Amino acid sequence: MGRDNGKMIRTKDLTFWQKLYLPEVFKGLSLTLSQMFKPKFTYMYPEERFQPPSSFRGRPILVEENGVERCVACGLCSRVCPALAIEVQASETELEKERYPVRFEINMVRCIFCGFCEEVCPEEAIIMSKEYELVFSSQEEAIFGKERLLTPAEQVRERLEFLRNSR
Amino acid sequence: MATITINGTEFQVDAKSTIIEAARANGIHIPHFCWHPKLSVSGNCRMCLVEVEQMPKLLIACATQVADGMVVKTKSERVIQAQKAVMEFLLINHPLDCPICDEAGECKLQEYAYQYSVGYSRFEEDKVHKPKRVPLGPNVMLDVERCIMCSRCIRFSEEIAKQPVLTFTQRGTHVVLTTFPGSELDNPYSMNVIELCPVGALTSRDFRFKARVWEMAATESVCNGCARGCNMNIWTRNNEILRLTPRQNEEVNSSWMCDYGRLETFKHVNASERLSGPSVRVDRELRSIGWEETVSELASELRGFRKNEIAGIGSAYATNEDNFVFQRFIKEVLGSKHLDLLPHVIEQVEDDLLIKADRTPNSLGARNVGIEPSSGGLSASGIRNAINDGSIRALYVLEDDIAADPEWHSVLQKLRLLVVHSAVQNATTALAHVVLPASTYAEKHGTITNFQGRVQRLQPAVATSETDRRMDGLAASRWDKFSSKNDRWGRPVKFDARPSWRILVSVAAALGTRMKYNTAEDVFGEIANVVPVYRGMSFARIGSKGVLSKSSPVPVKT
Numbered sequence: 129m130g131r132d133n134g135k136m137i138r139t140k141d142l143t144f145w146q147k148l149y150l151p152e153v154f155k156g157l158s159l160t161l162s163q164m165f166k167p168k169f170t171y172m173y174p175e176e177r178f179q180p181p182s183s184f185r186g187r188p189i190l191v192e193e194n195g196v197e198r199c200v201a202c203g204l205c206s207r208v209c210p211a212l213a214i215e216v217q218a219s220e221t222e223l224e225k226e227r228y229p230v231r232f233e234i235n236m237v238r239c240i241f242c243g244f245c246e247e248v249c250p251e252e253a254i255i256m257s258k259e260y261e262l263v264f265s266s267q268e269e270a271i272f273g274k275e276r277l278l279t280p281a282e283q284v285r286e287r288l289e290f291l292r293n294s295r
Numbered sequence: 296m297a298t299i300t301i302n303g304t305e306f307q308v309d310a311k312s313t314i315i316e317a318a319r320a321n322g323i324h325i326p327h328f329c330w331h332p333k334l335s336v337s338g339n340c341r342m343c344l345v346e347v348e349q350m351p352k353l354l355i356a357c358a359t360q361v362a363d364g365m366v367v368k369t370k371s372e373r374v375i376q377a378q379k380a381v382m383e384f385l386l387i388n389h390p391l392d393c394p395i396c397d398e399a400g401e402c403k404l405q406e407y408a409y410q411y412s413v414g415y416s417r418f419e420e421d422k423v424h425k426p427k428r429v430p431l432g433p434n435v436m437l438d439v440e441r442c443i444m445c446s447r448c449i450r451f452s453e454e455i456a457k458q459p460v461l462t463f464t465q466r467g468t469h470v471v472l473t474t475f476p477g478s479e480l481d482n483p484y485s486m487n488v489i490e491l492c493p494v495g496a497l498t499s500r501d502f503r504f505k506a507r508v509w510e511m512a513a514t515e516s517v518c519n520g521c522a523r524g525c526n527m528n529i530w531t532r533n534n535e536i537l538r539l540t541p542r543q544n545e546e547v548n549s550s551w552m553c554d555y556g557r558l559e560t561f562k563h564v565n566a567s568e569r570l571s572g573p574s575v576r577v578d579r580e581l582r583s584i585g586w587e588e589t590v591s592e593l594a595s596e597l598r599g600f601r602k603n604e605i606a607g608i609g610s611a612y613a614t615n616e617d618n619f620v621f622q623r624f625i626k627e628v629l630g631s632k633h634l635d636l637l638p639h640v641i642e643q644v645e646d647d648l649l650i651k652a653d654r655t656p657n658s659l660g661a662r663n664v665g666i667e668p669s670s671g672g673l674s675a676s677g678i679r680n681a682i683n684d685g686s687i688r689a690l691y692v693l694e695d696d697i698a699a700d701p702e703w704h705s706v707l708q709k710l711r712l713l714v715v716h717s718a719v720q721n722a723t724t725a726l727a728h729v730v731l732p733a734s735t736y737a738e739k740h741g742t743i744t745n746f747q748g749r750v751q752r753l754q755p756a757v758a759t760s761e762t763d764r765r766m767d768g769l770a771a772s773r774w775d776k777f778s779s780k781n782d783r784w785g786r787p788v789k790f791d792a793r794p795s796w797r798i799l800v801s802v803a804a805a806l807g808t809r810m811k812y813n814t815a816e817d818v819f820g821e822i823a824n825v826v827p828v829y830r831g832m833s834f835a836r837i838g839s840k841g842v843l844s845k846s847s848p849v850p851v852k853t
């Protein structure tokens with residue numbers, strides 16, 4: 129169909145067989161029928177869950193090593209985040225790294241899972257996890273603090289290795 | 296005068312100047328670390344190498360005087376190669392500290408690494424390690440690894456602050472900046488080395504790790520710590536002041552500020568003891584009530600006194616606008632002749648660099664706009680005696696903690712009505728019957744007049760509950776611009792305070808006198824009309840560097 133001076137003009141007519149209608153209906157139904165005998169992709173969620181590959185970008189987490197976060201609160205993730213989801217407040221620590229985040233919050237309603245924070249982090253301290261099940265009942269609940277973000281390095285080995293190999 | 300050619304263009308320059316000065320005067324930037332216009336020439340960083348025709352080797356622009364006919368090239372291939380080499384040497388042992396370094400974002404080394412360096416490192420050996428986190432004094436922290444040995448801090452301490460306590464020890468890559476044994480960098484100007492240091496070797500112990508520089512918004516303002524009125528920037532994040540840094544003004548403060556001004560003049564703005572919302576004393580207790588009720592209650596209280604039973608104390612801490620409206624309020628609206636202010640002078644602290652004995656920012660200005668007794672009126676000590684003998688029964692105090700003075704404290708209890716404008720809780724508000732929360736210097740527009748008679752502008756850097764950072768045009772960082780109510784950082788603390796002049800206008804209205812001021816600029820417009828020394832001035836003319844008024848009682852000196 130095209131448009132000319134505001135009038136609709138038919139540019140292509142239906143063929144004789146298409147005008148008959150029924151053959152086209154059977155063509156569609158036969159496609160449906162053939163799919164029924166092919167392997168299924170559907171997951172029977174929540175009994176059955178999708179296990180993402182290590183390239184998957186789930187919600188960002190903070191890597192914890194020897195009981196402390198790797199993060200040095202440089203604020204680069206917060207600066208690069210296009211959605212302004214991350215807020216970092218630094219403070220001083222006796223540890224050699226000098227600074228650490230007293231407060232680290234990600235607003236999961238803002239986060240767009242782009243992975244820029246992971247890419248910019250000089251310490252490999254913030255990485256994308258495999259977690260994709262995010263449910264909140266209020267805006268407030270969607271702001272994740274350190275207690276929900278910190279994850280022991282052992283639990284995210286796969287992603288850390290993936291990042292190292294894909295560099 | 297000498298004629299020199301820089302990069303193919305001829306310039307007439309001062310024959311006594313160096314190449315770097317001549318280039319700078321003509322807007323040509325020659326990269327440098329150790330050279331500083333306010334310090335002696337040291338010539339150690341080698342970053343300012345330029346090519347001069349007829350000379351076999353490159354010369355350092357900071358220590359080479361111009362000569363008539365000199366032909367200088369600042370961007371030739373040889374110069375660029377030299378700059379790359381200097382940067383490579385500087386970065387060999389420089390730590391990869393930018394993520395934890397407070398200087399990041401305003402670091403000369405970082406900037407030059409982008410502009411004049413190759414962008415990668417060929418150095419594979421171990422870097423030299425040196426002491427980190429070394430307190431040099433009460434306010435300055437040193438990281439020796441980051442130091443590029445420019446010696447600016449040493450020269451500043453010796454030449455400007457006159458406290459020669461810094462020096463280098465060791466040689467080559469092992470050079471360490473340190474204080475002489477048994478001494479500390481603790482002069483009243485010590486924190487200026489923080490901005491002078493081109494890298495993050497010297498940082499502020501107070502501001503340390505509080506924020507990254509790109510998260511803050513800067514507002515041009517003036518220090519309220521003494522009668523000098525040093526020009527400064529107020530740095531805010533999330534509606535909170537985090538640091539003050541000097542802003543260059545050759546007529547007032549050169550490029551410096553004192554440590555007291557930097558550290559002690561902003562904390563009360565963020566403080567938890569800030570007053571928020573007006574309150575009235577009922578049965579010995581201060582009770583918060585709304586603005587309208589407070590103002591009408593205050594007006595009816597004031598009506599209960601005879602004219603000569605009321606007195607006013609203006610304030611050398613408040614702006615010209617506040618004081619101008621205050622003197623009109625006391626003299627015209629209340630009809631009292633008794634008006635004065637209390638001086639706050641500490642002779643011992645004054646020096647020849649910046650610090651003034653007058654610890655208030657605007658005593659000259661307050662006098663200029665008419666804070667003084669009318670003929671037959673009482674001065675401050677007279678008012679105090681009159682309160683003591685009961686002939687003055689109501690006192691209206693503008694932004695000054697007069698009860699901190701024991702002599703005043705003892706008489707204030709005799710008053711039937713004490714009204715105070717104040718930003719924070721203090722000894723005077725503890726005695727007051729009506730407390731009106733006043734905006735601080737960092738929350739309002741206005742002008743103050745320093746000891747030279749220079750009128751300078753204050754601008755709001757912090758929003759109060761009645762102002763909005765975006766709508767009212769306050770400086771905004773990216774965070775301020777894009778915050779929403781769903782973000783924790785989008786819900787800053789805001790205090791319910793108003794500029795004193797505006798509170799006075801509403802009290803005057805409740806007493807039946809209309810003052811037609813809507814903005815601080817309106818008030819200043821009237822000041823410029825009726826106060827001869829300010830004739831013809833306007834906010835626009837004052838601009839960011841101030842204007843000298845004809846009242847200048849002290850010659851200009853920096």
Ligand code: SF4
Nearest residue numbers: 199200202203205249
């Ligand atoms: S970029 Fe990495 S180290 Fe820096 S604040 Fe974010 S998580 Fe922490």
Ligand code: SF4
Nearest residue numbers: 393396399402494495
């Ligand atoms: S001094 Fe500059 S280059 Fe060095 S670590 Fe600090 S920000 Fe980075």
Ligand code: SF4
Nearest residue numbers: 442443445446448492
């Ligand atoms: S501490 Fe800073 S100002 Fe002092 S010599 Fe080192 S780099 Fe220069």
Ligand code: SF4
Nearest residue numbers: 518520521525553556
């Ligand atoms: S000299 Fe006075 S005006 Fe300047 S910074 Fe110090 S206190 Fe503030």
